[in-house]
Amino acid sequence: MAVKEYLSTQRSCTTCPYCGVGCGVTINKEKRQSTSVISVTGDKQHPSNFGRLCVKGSALGETLGEHGRLLRPHLHGEACDWDTAMSYVADEFARNIHEHGPNSVAFYLSGQLLTEDYYVANKLMKGFIGSANIDTNSRLCMSSAVAGYKRALGADAVPCCYEDLEEADLIVLIGSNAAWTHPILFQRMQAGKAKIVVVDPRASATSEMADLHLAINPGSDAALFNGLLNFLAQHNRLNHHYIQHHTQGFELALEAAQHWSLQQTALSCGVPAEKLLAFFRLFAETEKTLSFYSQGVNQSSSGTDKNNTIINCHLATGRIGQIGAGPFSITGQPNAMGGREVGGLANMLAAHMEFKESDIDRVRRFWDAPNMALAPGLKAVDMFHAVETGQIKAIWIMATNPAVSMPEAERVTEALRKCPLVIVSDCIADTDTARCADVLLPATGWGEKNGTVTNAERRISRQRTFIDPTGEARHDWQAICDLASRLGFREQFNFTHPADIFREHAQLSGFENNGSRAFDISLFSNIAQNEYDTLEPVQWPVNRENPQGSARLFGNGKFFTETGRANFIAVKPRTPQQQISPSYPLWLNSGRIRDQWHTMTRTGRARKLLDHSEIAEIQINPRDARKYGIDEGVLVELHSAQGKMCGRAVLNSGQKPGELFAPIHWSQTLAQESKVSALAGAEVDPISGQPEFKQVPVQLKALACKSFITLICPEPLAQNLWRWLQTHMEENLLHWYRVPCQNGYRFELALSAPLDGRQLGAQLLQKNPDIRWQQIETLNSQRWLAYSEQIELLIFSSNDWQTLPDRRSLERYLQLELLENPAQFLQAIPPGERIVCTCMQVSRPQIEKAINQGVNSIDALGDALGCGTRCGSCKPEISQLLRTKLQQNAQNQAVAAVLETEIVRSAKDLREKFDKAYSA
Ligand SMILES: Nc1nc2c(c(=O)[nH]1)N[C@H]1C(S)=C(S)[C@@H](COP(=O)(O)OP(=O)(O)OC[C@H]3O[C@@H](n4cnc5c(=O)[nH]c(N)nc54)[C@H](O)[C@@H]3O)O[C@H]1N2
Ligand SMILES: Nc1nc2c(c(=O)[nH]1)N[C@H]1C(S)=C(S)[C@@H](COP(=O)(O)OP(=O)(O)OC[C@H]3O[C@@H](n4cnc5c(=O)[nH]c(N)nc54)[C@H](O)[C@@H]3O)O[C@H]1N2
Ligand code: SF4
Numbered sequence: 001m002a003v004k005e006y007l008s009t010q011r012s013c014t015t016c017p018y019c020g021v022g023c024g025v026t027i028n029k030e031k032r033q034s035t036s037v038i039s040v041t042g043d044k045q046h047p048s049n050f051g052r053l054c055v056k057g058s059a060l061g062e063t064l065g066e067h068g069r070l071l072r073p074h075l076h077g078e079a080c081d082w083d084t085a086m087s088y089v090a091d092e093f094a095r096n097i098h099e100h101g102p103n104s105v106a107f108y109l110s111g112q113l114l115t116e117d118y119y120v121a122n123k124l125m126k127g128f129i130g131s132a133n134i135d136t137n138s139r140l141c142m143s144s145a146v147a148g149y150k151r152a153l154g155a156d157a158v159p160c161c162y163e164d165l166e167e168a169d170l171i172v173l174i175g176s177n178a179a180w181t182h183p184i185l186f187q188r189m190q191a192g193k194a195k196i197v198v199v200d201p202r203a204s205a206t207s208e209m210a211d212l213h214l215a216i217n218p219g220s221d222a223a224l225f226n227g228l229l230n231f232l233a234q235h236n237r238l239n240h241h242y243i244q245h246h247t248q249g250f251e252l253a254l255e256a257a258q259h260w261s262l263q264q265t266a267l268s269c270g271v272p273a274e275k276l277l278a279f280f281r282l283f284a285e286t287e288k289t290l291s292f293y294s295q296g297v298n299q300s301s302s303g304t305d306k307n308n309t310i311i312n313c314h315l316a317t318g319r320i321g322q323i324g325a326g327p328f329s330i331t332g333q334p335n336a337m338g339g340r341e342v343g344g345l346a347n348m349l350a351a352h353m354e355f356k357e358s359d360i361d362r363v364r365r366f367w368d369a370p371n372m373a374l375a376p377g378l379k380a381v382d383m384f385h386a387v388e389t390g391q392i393k394a395i396w397i398m399a400t401n402p403a404v405s406m407p408e409a410e411r412v413t414e415a416l417r418k419c420p421l422v423i424v425s426d427c428i429a430d431t432d433t434a435r436c437a438d439v440l441l442p443a444t445g446w447g448e449k450n451g452t453v454t455n456a457e458r459r460i461s462r463q464r465t466f467i468d469p470t471g472e473a474r475h476d477w478q479a480i481c482d483l484a485s486r487l488g489f490r491e492q493f494n495f496t497h498p499a500d501i502f503r504e505h506a507q508l509s510g511f512e513n514n515g516s517r518a519f520d521i522s523l524f525s526n527i528a529q530n531e532y533d534t535l536e537p538v539q540w541p542v543n544r545e546n547p548q549g550s551a552r553l554f555g556n557g558k559f560f561t562e563t564g565r566a567n568f569i570a571v572k573p574r575t576p577q578q579q580i581s582p583s584y585p586l587w588l589n590s591g592r593i594r595d596q597w598h599t600m601t602r603t604g605r606a607r608k609l610l611d612h613s614e615i616a617e618i619q620i621n622p623r624d625a626r627k628y629g630i631d632e633g634v635l636v637e638l639h640s641a642q643g644k645m646c647g648r649a650v651l652n653s654g655q656k657p658g659e660l661f662a663p664i665h666w667s668q669t670l671a672q673e674s675k676v677s678a679l680a681g682a683e684v685d686p687i688s689g690q691p692e693f694k695q696v697p698v699q700l701k702a703l704a705c706k707s708f709i710t711l712i713c714p715e716p717l718a719q720n721l722w723r724w725l726q727t728h729m730e731e732n733l734l735h736w737y738r739v740p741c742q743n744g745y746r747f748e749l750a751l752s753a754p755l756d757g758r759q760l761g762a763q764l765l766q767k768n769p770d771i772r773w774q775q776i777e778t779l780n781s782q783r784w785l786a787y788s789e790q791i792e793l794l795i796f797s798s799n800d801w802q803t804l805p806d807r808r809s810l811e812r813y814l815q816l817e818l819l820e821n822p823a824q825f826l827q828a829i830p831p832g833e834r835i836v837c838t839c840m841q842v843s844r845p846q847i848e849k850a851i852n853q854g855v856n857s858i859d860a861l862g863d864a865l866g867c868g869t870r871c872g873s874c875k876p877e878i879s880q881l882l883r884t885k886l887q888q889n890a891q892n893q894a895v896a897a898v899l900e901t902e903i904v905r906s907a908k909d910l911r912e913k914f915d916k917a918y919s920a
């Protein structure tokens with residue numbers, strides 16, 4: 001890895017490329033022997049994280065390096081140079097536009113691009129190609145939040161900031177598992193003084209640490225917040241002055257909410273009326289209330305309405321734009337907000353402008369654009385349907401993996417396979433989407449890129465270069481400008497540095513703005529390159545009136561609607577579009593796990609991030625498990641009307657009966673049929689176009705596995721194994737997954753009939769004549785070692801996967817020298833242990849043992865074992881273990897009764913309650 005000179009001695013500051021928290025990261029370069037090693041730490045000065053990083057951010061250093069990277073452009077599977085690839089792309093784009101019109105081509109982009117990449121792509125498509133067929137994975141993520149804000153506030157502008165998390169007295173997390181998905185913000189909430197209420201159908205790491213958890217029925221959020229609005233009105237808790245002077249449409253919204261009595265709401269949400277009342281009272285009484293909401297609200301066919309029912313309650317109480325109060329939609333991706341600023345979605349123009357005549361004209365004049373798009377383009381789901389029908393003939397996919405993440409993922413994959421021209425820009429060589437590409441373009445990755453991102457609180461931060469590009473990788477904005485230039489628009493895309501693009505973006509934000517558009521960073525209209533390079537994190541708007549940026553918006557009660565008043569929206573709650581039925585009797589919910597990022601192309605490279613969970617785990621209530629004959633740990637299969645997915649059953653009483661949860665992270669490159677989005681349907685919100693990922697009706701059954709095989713092999717042999725897997729898919733192979741480890745891979749196979757592991761090994765190694773074998777039989781399993789000068793293959797086979805040894809520790813053997821007696825490799829292997837604390841490598845049995853020995857708080861466990869002392873992401877799980885163990889250990893019924901009725905805030909609090917109950 002070539003490290004830039006300026007880093008040779010010191011540190012550099014950049015931004016984490018994962019979630020929307022946007023943590024500042026300090027890069028440290030150390031010389032170890034002759035090589036330089038990069039380590040990352042939290043940037044103490046960055047106002048998002050003040051030095052903290054979560055487990056994913058902490059492991060960023062391990063995701064760097066050449067391994068697995070896409071190093072060169074490819075055309076129809078053959079490596080080629082950039083010129084060859086780009087002239088093919090340009091010719092085909094030009095031909096299609098000429099023969100079939102501009103709407104025959106499309107860009108599908110991502111909230112993980114930098115603002116500068118995004119800006120030029122949007123400019124090229126909407127101003128020069130003349131189509132608005134440019135959409136992004138933010139459609140799957142933020143589009144209902146955007147639509148909700150625009151309807152209510154007249155602008156896509158987040159009113160709140162992170163400081164509010166510390167200032168609030170009540171935080172309501174709705175459809176957010178922030179403890180895992182925005183970990184540093186969750187830590188900031190916990191450091192604050194607010195009571196925490198979680199609204200989520202299932203128990204999560206977040207609800208574990210909450211004061212109150214409302215486990216509502218799937219998709220019933222709009223009923224809940226209509227009920228709240230009605231309660232506020234009935235109990236005289238409205239801010240009449242605010243409603244009268246700063247809003248409109250209140251009467252209709254209230255009329256729609258009046259049907260939602262406490263009893264009716266409790267019934268619809270499936271929550272006891274007392275619990276609901278407790279929440280309503282808290283909300284009514286607490287002035288500094290912050291609502292913090294995410295995908296449990298957005299990913300719904302009525303997501304925009306749900307957003308508005310939440311915003312309604314804030315408008316009705318005047319709690320918006322105030323310190324510690326407001327409706328805070330939290331962005332998921334590092335630059336989802338930047339994408340919104342440049343108009344990266346098909347239904348908006350650049351710099352918060354719309355497809356209305358005056359805006360189109362303004363942007364046309366500013367860009368000097370010859371072919372302005374005059375109408376919105378296709379939103380993601382429609383875009384891929386147009387690829388399927390052949391209406392779109394060329395699509396450029398950049399920094400997203402739609403073959404995994406789109407609803408009806410298999411249908412999307414098929415559509416891409418059939419599409420005449422699919423261009424994929426990625427930094428990783430093998431992804432599900434890259435497998436469908438005609439042209440593959442290597443993109444620079446984190447550490448190589450240079451530009452800006454905007455986090456969830458509107459804060460613009462710099463991502464800075466600290467290593468040279470890998471292979472022939474180029475910046476995404478360069479690839480787009482190259483296409484623009486080849487299409488004849490060299491002059492308007494003649495950017496030589498991201499600062500040039502940022503400057504133009506800033507100019508457009510201020511162009512004929514005069515306070516009419518929320519997004520305004522006109523203070524940077526003439527920013528010099530060195531000022532750009534040293535730009536400090538700042539929250540927009542940043543203009544002459546707000547030169548230091550703006551923490552909060554709308555504090556003055558003025559909004560960006562035509563009248564300047566905020567809109568109440570009358571909402572009639574709708575249930576999910578697909579409903580459970582005798583064929584598909586269970587609700588499938590999906591989302592994120594703690595240690596992985598999306599389709600794992602990057603986090604999957606840091607081995608330790610797979611310790612927490614290495615296979616897609618399906619969370620099932622024990623009652624459902626009994627009903628469907630499923631034991632803990634068995635492989636199961638889910639079917640929906642759209643598709644199929646496999647995973648391992650985890651029995652979890654925090655999951656309500658009738659509801660399952662599956663992670664979104666696994667793809668075909670890592671595991672067979674483990675893509676949860678293959679199950680999701682194409683039902684979308686009518687306003688935002690966001691798909692209904694969170695409520696999918698499915699059926700569940702166990703896979704009839706008769707035999708299990710683990711194979712651990714160095715990299716070259718893994719290729720043979722791949723080939724074997726491809727040809728045996730159809731036979732008795734029920735499921736496989738692989739774990740990338742140091743120097744090789746571990747494969748886990750499940751089969752419908754016993755398979756002789758030794759025979760499989762011999763087949764794989766047949767080209768290697770010098771192989772010697774060692775074998776051990778135990779009661780339930782066979783173990784083989786194939787070796788020559790080194791270990792070539794380790795095989796473990798059993799008819800009961802629980803008896804397989806700890807495979808994680810076995811991976812280390814690939815790095816060891818051969819022993820005098822190689823059979824020793826096969827003996828005395830401890831059983832598998834789940835790692836709870838990834839940073840400090842502390843396992844669940846270790847923690848349980850310590851609890852049994854009397855260690856009784858998260859802090860004390862940290863002192864004893866180190867768990868939870870680094871990034872802190874595992875604390876909710878430690879708390880849960882503590883609670884379960886302490887509950888198990890409790891003899892006293894009275895104590896159990898206290899636990900039933902009282903809210904437990906933390907393990908310490910729990911202990912205190914225990915002590916009180918015991919002494920009573
Ligand atoms: N570790 C990790 N963190 C991430 C990411 C990642 O991949 N990994 N991705 C980032 C991205 S892009 C995003 S968008 C965010 C997403 O962040 P979150 O929205 O917090 O994450 P999810 O796990 O998708 O879903 C949140 C919760 O919604 C709940 N939910 C499901 N249905 C309903 C419902 O009907 N009502 C309510 N109230 N809740 C419901 C789920 O049970 C789940 O616990 O995370 C970001 N952070
Ligand atoms: N069932 C279900 N499906 C979901 C969700 C859900 O909750 N449930 N959530 C949805 C949401 S909120 C989201 S955000 C999506 C996320 O889904 P995707 O966006 O499809 O997932 P990623 O793995 O983040 O894909 C990013 C790709 O870009 C590559 N990449 C990274 N950096 C760069 C770069 O700088 N340039 C280029 N050119 N490539 C780069 C990565 O290697 C990776 O292949 O999934 C959605 N799908
Ligand atoms: S919370 Fe974690 S993933 Fe999100 S930006 Fe911070 S370090 Fe990165």
Ligand SMILES: [Mo]
Nearest residue numbers: 140141332333
């Ligand atoms: Mo997202």
